[in-house]
Amino acid sequence: MSRGASEDLEPDANPGGGPAVAPDVGQAAVPDAGPDTSPLPEAPAAVEVRGATREFPADAGSTSALAGVDLAVGEGELVSLIGPSGCGKSTLLRLIADLDTPTSGTVAVFGKTPAQARADQDYGIVFQEAGLLPWRSVQANVELPMQLHGEPAVTRRTRAQSLLALVGLADFAGHRPHQLSGGMQQRVAIARALARSPRLLLMDEPFGALDELTRERMQTELLNLRAATGAAVVFVTHSIQEAVYLSDRVVVLSPRPGRVVDTVEVALGDPAERAQSGGALRGDRAFFELTSAVREALHASGRATATT
Amino acid sequence: MAGAAGVLLLGFGWEGYKAAAPDDGLVLGGVRVLPRTTDAAMPHLWDLAASAGEPVSSAAGAPPLWLVTLRGAGSSLVLATAGWVCGVLVGLLLAVVMARLARARAVLLPWVVLSQVVPLIAVAPLVARPDSADGQPWVPVVAIASYLAFFPVSIGALRGFTAPDDDRGGLYVDLFRSFGVGWWSGFWRLRLPASVPYLLPALRLAAANAVAGTIVAEVYTGLPGGLGRLIVDFGASAAADPARQWSPLLGAILVGLATTLVLAGAATGLRRYRPGEAR
Ligand SMILES: Nc1ncnc2c1ncn2[C@@H]1O[C@H](COP(=O)(O)OP(=O)(O)OP(=O)(O)O)[C@@H](O)[C@H]1O
Numbered sequence: 001m002s003r004g005a006s007e008d009l010e011p012d013a014n015p016g017g018g019p020a021v022a023p024d025v026g027q028a029a030v031p032d033a034g035p036d037t038s039p040l041p042e043a044p045a046a047v048e049v050r051g052a053t054r055e056f057p058a059d060a061g062s063t064s065a066l067a068g069v070d071l072a073v074g075e076g077e078l079v080s081l082i083g084p085s086g087c088g089k090s091t092l093l094r095l096i097a098d099l100d101t102p103t104s105g106t107v108a109v110f111g112k113t114p115a116q117a118r119a120d121q122d123y124g125i126v127f128q129e130a131g132l133l134p135w136r137s138v139q140a141n142v143e144l145p146m147q148l149h150g151e152p153a154v155t156r157r158t159r160a161q162s163l164l165a166l167v168g169l170a171d172f173a174g175h176r177p178h179q180l181s182g183g184m185q186q187r188v189a190i191a192r193a194l195a196r197s198p199r200l201l202l203m204d205e206p207f208g209a210l211d212e213l214t215r216e217r218m219q220t221e222l223l224n225l226r227a228a229t230g231a232a233v234v235f236v237t238h239s240i241q242e243a244v245y246l247s248d249r250v251v252v253l254s255p256r257p258g259r260v261v262d263t264v265e266v267a268l269g270d271p272a273e274r275a276q277s278g279g280a281l282r283g284d285r286a287f288f289e290l291t292s293a294v295r296e297a298l299h300a301s302g303r304a305t306a307t308t
Numbered sequence: 309m310a311g312a313a314g315v316l317l318l319g320f321g322w323e324g325y326k327a328a329a330p331d332d333g334l335v336l337g338g339v340r341v342l343p344r345t346t347d348a349a350m351p352h353l354w355d356l357a358a359s360a361g362e363p364v365s366s367a368a369g370a371p372p373l374w375l376v377t378l379r380g381a382g383s384s385l386v387l388a389t390a391g392w393v394c395g396v397l398v399g400l401l402l403a404v405v406m407a408r409l410a411r412a413r414a415v416l417l418p419w420v421v422l423s424q425v426v427p428l429i430a431v432a433p434l435v436a437r438p439d440s441a442d443g444q445p446w447v448p449v450v451a452i453a454s455y456l457a458f459f460p461v462s463i464g465a466l467r468g469f470t471a472p473d474d475d476r477g478g479l480y481v482d483l484f485r486s487f488g489v490g491w492w493s494g495f496w497r498l499r500l501p502a503s504v505p506y507l508l509p510a511l512r513l514a515a516a517n518a519v520a521g522t523i524v525a526e527v528y529t530g531l532p533g534g535l536g537r538l539i540v541d542f543g544a545s546a547a548a549d550p551a552r553q554w555s556p557l558l559g560a561i562l563v564g565l566a567t568t569l570v571l572a573g574a575a576t577g578l579r580r581y582r583p584g585e586a587r
């Protein structure tokens with residue numbers, strides 16, 4: 001149990017405990033876990049996808065969801081996947097999570113097979129729907145993965161409480177999921193995904209169902225979480241702004257069958273800095289240029305596919 | 309409160325109908341559409357009450373009818389409960405096997421359904437040969453009750469155990485898979501709790517089936533002590549005392565009420581797992 005940097009996170013990292021953002025959450029705890037930390041040469045990448053193809057057999061022909069996707073995500077890096085609906089973003093994420101297997105090509109997670117990485121609990125996953133168990137309290141939901149892996153009750157409780165503090169829900173530990181707003185439920189889901197200290201977080205449109213304001217607040221919280229945990233993130237989104245605001249790299253996929261058509265490097269400073277500048281950053285010229293670049297790449301991919 | 313009002317209303321309905329309808333009921337085109345209201349067919353409520361206080365036989369020290377009925381109801385309740393427990397266990401076991409192994413489901417499910425197509429009247433002689441002297445006389449009664457009780461449980465529990473597969477596009481199943489634990493962990497932490505809304509009505513159905521099965525089996529085997537035997541005995545002397553025939557019926561209602569109350573209590577205890585409360 002000494003895998004993730006998040007092991008170091010302080011239980012009282014967010015002393016207020018309220019839903020408000022604590023800008024420098026846990027930063028001191030992990031001084032060198034910024035995204036700029038280039039992975040050591042011998043350390044395997046968090047995710048390494050090579051020529052991944054996924055076809056879904058159907059009665060009439062087969063649907064090709066992915067056609068030869070290459071993707072590399074370094075330790076501690078946040079990479080966004082963006083592309084038109086149905087281009088295979090979720091499929092790609094499910095391949096990494098070992099919830100699905102590629103028709104051809106290879107997927108490696110920390111140099112292992114996805115099945116091994118899943119067994120080792122190397123990743124945590126968050127879906128568009130929070131997927132909390134309605135009969136469990138918020139805290140019991142966060143404890144679930146730890147309970148399933150037989151961690152002692154005391155460890156579970158302290159860790160769940162510190163995670164809930166980290167996502168600003170310390171006061172809601174005893175609530176039931178249906179008593180929480182959508183944004184709060186999604187925070188619980190994120191806390192649950194972090195429960196086993198994964199070094200990789202897989203997120204499939206985690207903020208897709210939230211209103212704009214909550215969404216922006218959650219994005220800033222995610223930046224803080226990254227600063228605190230140092231985990232790599234693969235983040236699927238439809239929002240160009242969201243992709244640019246959060247990512248070190250934005251990977252643009254073509255319409256179905258998905259393939260990588262462009263990669264936009266985002267150099268807007270480390271997550272903690274971005275979180276602190278918050279709203280200001282979104283008004284920046286650099287930010288605007290990056291979103292334009294991503295938008296341009298998306299449109300170009302659409303045209304390219306339309307003409308071929 | 310509402311229950312008491314319902315009973316009162318039923319009483320008024322009974323006496324009201326008896327007073328208003330013709331003695332011979334209503335016969336349309338040779339078919340009796342309304343029952344006869346003669347004292348033999350529908351005794352006055354006060355006659356029923358009076359007969360409840362009378363001893364069941366002329367023998368000295370014979371217990372009053374109400375006591376005999378109550379004992380009969382108790383005896384039937386015990387057998388029905390035993391049948392229910394056996395049926396529930398078998399039903400749950402079948403459901404777990406069918407939920408775990410798709411192949412077992414394909415093989416077992418048709419047989420489970422077929423088992424209920426066979427009328428009880430055809431099964432009873434196989435299970436309960438009145439001439440067989442071996443074993444306890446109550447065993448066939450419990451066997452028949454559980455035979456009727458296991459069915460709704462196996463179907464309801466299977467539906468419940470597999471509910472997470474369809475819930476939100478398999479979101480919960482994917483989630484548990486991502487946790488990297490085996491099927492049984494997922495069963496205890498996800499499938500079993502998720503099955504409660506399906507399980508509770510199935511358990512109620514099973515209870516009703518177990519009570520009905522017990523009484524029918526008691527009638528068939530003539531097992532002494534239960535309501536089924538009272539039906540047989542009082543039916544034989546119906547001409548002498550028509551009111552008595554109604555007492556096993558009231559006894560059966562009592563048994564039904566008891567099981568309903570217990571299961572309502574269980575449902576209250578499990579309300580955290582029921583969607584109305586949870587989502
Ligand atoms: N289980 C499945 N069976 C058959 N086809 C599937 C399955 N899952 C996905 N597909 C197909 O694969 C393609 C990609 O689906 P996927 O869900 O990965 O898209 P997406 O990029 O996540 O879309 P969205 O942005 O709308 O979530 C779609 O055309 C879809 O119909």
Ligand SMILES: [Mg+2]
Pocket residue numbers: 089090091204
């Ligand atoms: Mg998707």
